[in-house]
Amino acid sequence: MAFFDLRGNPVGCGVAAARDAAESALWRLMSYYDSPLADLDAAIAADPGWAMPYLMKAGWLLAATDPGELGAVAQHLDAARERLGGAGVRERAHLEALQLVLEGRWHNACRRWDDLLLEYPRDALALQWSHQWDLHRGDAAGMRMRPARSLPDWDGDDPLYPFVLGLYAFGLEECNLYPQAEEAARQALQADRRVTWAVHAVAHVLEMQGRHDEGSAWLRLHQHDWAEGNEFASHLWWHKALFRVEAMDCAGVLRLIDGHLTAETLTTTTQRVDAAAMLWRLHLVGEDVSARALALVDAWADADDEPGYYAFNDLHRVTALIAAGQLPRAERWVARCAERALAIDDARRVNHTMAREVGLPLMRAFLAFARGDVDTAADILYPARMSARALGGSHAQRDLIDQTLLAAAVQGRRRNLGRALLNERLMAKPATALTRHWASRLGLPREARA
Structure with a gap:
């Protein structure tokens, strides 16, 4: 007898209680409200022979890009593999894709999910997980096109439909389709105000269009939905701080960091990356954040001492070490x-190419900046920024590269480069206090700072 989930996807489980618990866990995975682990444990208890709850545990852990969790991931995948007797093609495909993620072969994993979605366009797990690894790989087109291929096959009344629409909204934003992104996100939130990807997508639109006052108001409007009990909260606090950075409200940024991004409150690598990114932006404009950065890197070292897993995270770790005044530690981390990037057995991993072609040049440029060799830093950063998308993350996150380039330009002899970069920014969005700060440091005439 065949069994199906609420979207008509085949599942290898005939126990209704287990399927219901897995459905609850799926909602938590897509909404980020609380951990899905309790629901997954309930699904396992109801049907110990079902592979899918173990796959969902593995995918949830992998998404954090925390190398300290890889051992647990491997155990969950082994447990799923032992239970494949009753599994169909769909669950086997998820196992194959997650195994590829574990091996660092992220491109291959996303292609496997693409194939799966052609057969099962309403597979929410495939949409959620491929979206996350598109973001880690900097594949903006994938984040836009994959939900676009699937959404017409969804029922608009499905409780997960708004969450898929939120994924689509963010993909549109990363492809610079800002009006369409904002419309899709607002549509998702009209259906369910708890779609944090949609809140997040609009925050990105407002950031990229220079609508920073609106951005602060937007996050404040939805704060009661995301600020408590949601794993996305730390990143949305980061966005609130980012709007204040543009206003050069450094005191306000520090209050947000101290309230929501302190070393002792951060439990995942992605949260530490957010904290490092914000501390670095303050460091670049002359704020002394060394004590906060030192607390961050010491806590980070206790949780994770595996360099070379993901270059995006490594770069942020280097910024935190530099801001903490720990240049020798930063140099050792880069080394x-x-x-690892030179090791032959690392060659199959996506990070192998990512680190060699993008991550390591950027980290070396940041080290040069820290040593005071700002012209060398600028000379590396200027061409490297054109390939920075391959580092992963969003446009807003990768802007720390341009901010560092501006800081290098104002401190050295590459001032024409700084002027050109500011021109580029001012053609894209209105001037802010931050852009006027850099224009003033470059000695540009007042009309250039409008």
Whole structure:
């Protein structure tokens, strides 16, 4: 007898209680409200022979890009593999894709999910997980096109439909389709105000269009939905701080960091990356954040001492070490990243190319900046920024590269480069206090700072 989930996808489980618990876990995975682990444990208890709850545990852990969790991931995948007797093609495909993620072969994993979605366009797990690894790989087109291929096959009344629409909204934003992104996100939130990807997508639109006052108001409007009990909260606090950085409200940024992004409150790598990114932006404009950065890197070292897993995270770790005044530690971290990137047995991993072609040049440029060799830093950063998408993350996150380039330009002899970069920014969105700060440091005439 065949069994199906609420979207008509085949599942290898005939126990209704287990399927219901897995459905609850799926909602938590897509909404980020609380951990899905309790629901998944309930699904396992109801049907110990079902592979899918173990796959969902593995995918949830992998999404954090935390190398300290890889051992647990492997155990969950082994447990799923032992239970494939009653599994169909769909669950086997998820196992194959997650195994590829574990091996660092993220491109291959997303292609496997693409194939799966052609057969099962309403597979929410495939949409959620492929979206996350598109973001980690900097594949903006994938984040836009994959939901676009699937959404017409969904029922608009499905409780997960708004969450898929939120994924689509963010993909549109990363492809610079800002009006369409904002419309899709607002549509998702009209259906369910708890779609944090939609809140997030609009925050990105407002950031990229220079609508920073609107951005602060937007996050404040939805704060009661995302600020408590949601794993997305730390990143949305980061966005609130980012709007204040543009206003050069450094005191306000520090209050947000101290309230929501302190070393002792952060439990995942992605949260530490957010904290490092914000501290670095303050460091670039002359704020002393060394004590906060030192607390962050010491806590980070206790949780994770594996360089070279993901270059995006490594770069942010280097910024935190530099801001903490720990240049020798930063140099050692980069050296260890380079050693791994040169290892033959690392060649199949996506990070192998990512680190060699983008991550390591950027980290070396940041080290040069820290040593005071700002012209060398600028000379590396200027061409490297054109390939920075391959580092992963969003446009807003990768802007720390341009901010560092501006800081290098104003401190050295590459001032024409700084002027050109500011021109580029001012053609894209209105001037802010931050852009006027850099224009003033470059000695540009007042009309250039409008």
